[in-house]
Amino acid sequence: MRLWHQPTWFLWTRWSWDIIGLAIFIVLTVAGFVGLRAWAWSGPLQQLFLGVVIFCWVAIGWLVARMLQIGPGGPIARLRDLVFSFAIAGVLAFSVFFAVESTPVTETVMWRIPIGEGGIAKIEDRALLLPQGMIGFEYLQVDHDLIGYHRVIPIAFLGNERLEVKHSGMEKWFLDNLWKHMYGYSERGLSVRSRVEQFLVIPNQEYEVVDREKQVYFRPAAQ
Numbered sequence: 001m002r003l004w005h006q007p008t009w010f011l012w013t014r015w016s017w018d019i020i021g022l023a024i025f026i027v028l029t030v031a032g033f034v035g036l037r038a039w040a041w042s043g044p045l046q047q048l049f050l051g052v053v054i055f056c057w058v059a060i061g062w063l064v065a066r067m068l069q070i071g072p073g074g075p076i077a078r079l080r081d082l083v084f085s086f087a088i089a090g091v092l093a094f095s096v097f098f099a100v101e102s103t104p105v106t107e108t109v110m111w112r113i114p115i116g117e118g119g120i121a122k123i124e125d126r127a128l129l130l131p132q133g134m135i136g137f138e139y140l141q142v143d144h145d146l147i148g149y150h151r152v153i154p155i156a157f158l159g160n161e162r163l164e165v166k167h168s169g170m171e172k173w174f175l176d177n178l179w180k181h182m183y184g185y186s187e188r189g190l191s192v193r194s195r196v197e198q199f200l201v202i203p204n205q206e207y208e209v210v211d212r213e214k215q216v217y218f219r220p221a222a223q
Contacts, residue, residue, distance in 0.1 A: 021068065025061050032057070036096065049099035056092035060085050107212035110154060112221055114206045121159065121201070124166070128159040135159060136198045137209060139216065140178060143191040152211045153178075158196070 032038075038050060067081040114122050119130040128135070136158025142151045153175065154165045167175060178192050199218035201207060206221040 018065075018069075021065060025065075029057065036100070046099050049095045052095040053092060053099065056088050056095060059088050060092065063088070107210050108152075109208050109210055110152060111209040112206060113157075113201075113209070115201045115203055117203055119201070119203055121157065123157050123163050126163055128157055128161065128163050130159045130201060133201055133203075134198050135201055135218075136196055137216065137218070138162075138194070138196045140175070141191075141193045141195055141214075141216075142178065143193075143214065144189055145191075149190075150214055152216060154209075155194075158198075 038053075063081045063085045067078045067085070113135070115130070116122065119133050121128045121130055121135055137154070138156040138158060140153040140155060142153065143149065153171075155175075156162050156164045195216075197216055197218070199207070208219055208221045210217045210219060
C-alpha cells in the first residue's frame with residue numbers, strides 16, 4: 001500500500017494557519033489579562049475563580065484549534081467541539097463575573113490623629129488647633145485605571161492653620177513632578193487629583209485616616 005505524501009505547499013499552508021491561530025490566541029490572552037487586571041486578584045476565592053478561568057480559556061483554545069484545523073476531522077467531530085466550546089465559554093463567563101464580584105475589600109490606615117482637650121490635634125510632633133471641632137485633610141489622589149494603580153498622598157492637615165506633611169527627598173521630588181506635569185500625565189491615562197476633606201472630631205478621641213476602595217474615610221481608631 002502506498003501512502004499519500006502531502007505536497008509542500010499544503011504543509012506550508014497548514015503551518016501558517018496554525019501560527020496565525022496561535023498568535024491570535026496569545027494576543028487575546030494578553031488583552032484579557034490586562035483588561036481584567038488579573039495580576040491584582042487576591043484572596044483565596046478570587047484565586048480559585050482565576051484558576052477556573054485559566055482552565056476554561058485553555059480548553060476553549062484547544063477545542064477551537066481542533067475545530068478550525070486544516071486536516072482530518074469530520075463535520076460531526078467539529079460540531080461536537082463547537083458545542084463543548086460554547087458550554088465552557090458559559091462557565092468562563094460565570095467564573096469571570098464571580099471573580100470580579102468577590103474582590104476583597106482592602107484598606108490602608110494612612111494616619112492616626114489623637115485629639116486632646118480643647119480640640120487640639122497632634123500631627124507628628126506638632127499641635128493643630130481645630131476651630132469648631134473640624135479638621136481638614138488635603139491630599140493628592142493618583143489613579144491609573146488600566147494598570148489598577150491607586151495611591152493617596154497626604155499633603156497637609158487644616159485647622160486654624162495649614163500644617164504640611166513632611167516628605168522625604170525622593171517623595172518630595174515625586175510630588176513636585178506630579179504638580180508640574182499633572183495635565184501631561186492625565187493625557188497618558190494617569191489621573192492626578194487634589195482634594196480636601198473635612199471631618200468632625202470629638203476631644204479625647206483618636207482617629208484614623210483610611211484609604212478604602214479608592215475613598216478616604218475618617219473614623220475613630222479601634223481601641
